[in-house]
């Protein structure tokens with residue numbers, strides 16, 4: 001069984017170095033046909049349970065620019081080597097990998113190059129005030145500035161895989177540099193020029209809203225971000241390739257295709273290796289967005305601690321990921337189907353900053369007020385941006401900032417109806433034995449069906465408001 005990766009291979013053929021952008025750090029071969037064959041993963045038989053057979057050639061031949069490394073912007077997977085004007089720009093010194101001859105090198109490596117340490121000034125525009133820039137080369141989460149490249153221990157060809165311990169430096173090199181992320185042209189341009197970008201998740205589209213309304217909503221949310229002068233970056237995995245920024249046809253796939261999985265961050269490597277397609281939850285979106293250099297993210301309601309946690313231990317992976325990802329999430333609190341006070345407690349334990357936006361009450365997703373207070377209130381996008389800057393300046397753990405933005409009271413779900421239908425939904429969920437990833441979509445769907453769509457209206461009102469606010473926060477951040 002071979003897995004073909006035709007879209008990537010197309011651009012690989014056009015530019016030997018383009019392969020760097022998204023081939024993961026595993027042994028890869030490029031067949032003469034231009035098809036990328038993944039070894040190792042193939043023999044291990046990783047397959048997606050629900051996704052259609054891989055090899056689908058979505059956007060075939062139309063994406064070379066998305067796959068090509070952005071050498072001018074310090075984009076993902078870049079070995080940026082242009083001599084950018086560094087005035088008012090990031091002055092960090094990067095290692096440079098000089099590309100070898102185009103085409104695959106020995107040992108299946110798609111590229112052989114030589115490392116020159118500190119040979120290039122970053123030069124990303126607007127990055128002079130480091131710590132709040134879109135420069136992923138300098139500021140990829142999890143990488144201390146300047147660390148990039150510091151672990152390289154070898155120059156020259158990658159050693160043979162059989163060379164055991166001596167291959168480690170190149171191993172590290174591969175893992176670090178072969179990012180699998182596909183950042184859309186529009187998003188990359190925006191990041192490179194310091195324009196505001198808002199990440200949007202796709203689980204709400206694929207699994208949180210009924211069809212065909214979901215596609216309409218996906219497009220509408222992107223439009224709302226644009227109305228605020230920001231660029232939307234909807235995130236999803238298509239045929240094993242994580243995307244930050246989707247074209248309309250790709251959004252359509254997420255909204256309408258059968259077999260689109262729900263991917264938390266732990267599922268990403270599995271989906272990538274299996275060539276699967278899936279919608280990203282808050283945790284997976286936050287991870288990918290941050291990797292791409294996107295700092296602001298909007299969703300409906302976060303996942304959290306489920307009721308009956310003592311029995312099921314069901315706590316969304318959103319919380320743990322937000323504890324170690326530097327991103328600002330605008331949300332209407334956590335979904336009210338959850339144990340809200342337990343979730344707030346968990347966020348405190350994990351050290352995730354939470355602030356109400358224009359309110360001292362923690363919002364309740366469908367409801368403007370969950371019945372629980374928040375310790376901090378922010379009132380303007382500039383105030384939010386100031387907190388983001390303070391986070392960076394303090395240089396504590398790479399945790400998120402949750403901006404809890406309530407649905408307007410006039411658009412919330414009737415609290416009495418909410419309480420009644422939610423109780424029924426939880427009972428039904430229990431009786432049917434729904435567990436794991438299926439719980440949240442089940443409950444959301446139950447509420448839509450048993451409130452005559454009123455929960456959907458409240459959900460949409462909340463998401464819309466969040467997306468708009470996120471656009472304004474991203475704009476304030478880009479002015480910082």
Ligand SMILES: O=c1[nH]cc([C@@H]2O[C@H](COP(=O)(O)O)[C@@H](O)[C@H]2O)c(=O)[nH]1
Pocket residue numbers: 201203204207208209280281282283299300301302303304315316317318436437438439440444459463
């Ligand atoms: O308005 C919504 N917000 C958020 C979600 C999704 O629900 C996920 C949580 O799922 P779980 O509880 O299985 O972690 C969130 O990460 C998010 O993707 C949704 O469907 N609808």
Ligand SMILES: [Mn+2]
Pocket residue numbers: 314315316317436437439
């Ligand atoms: Mn769960």
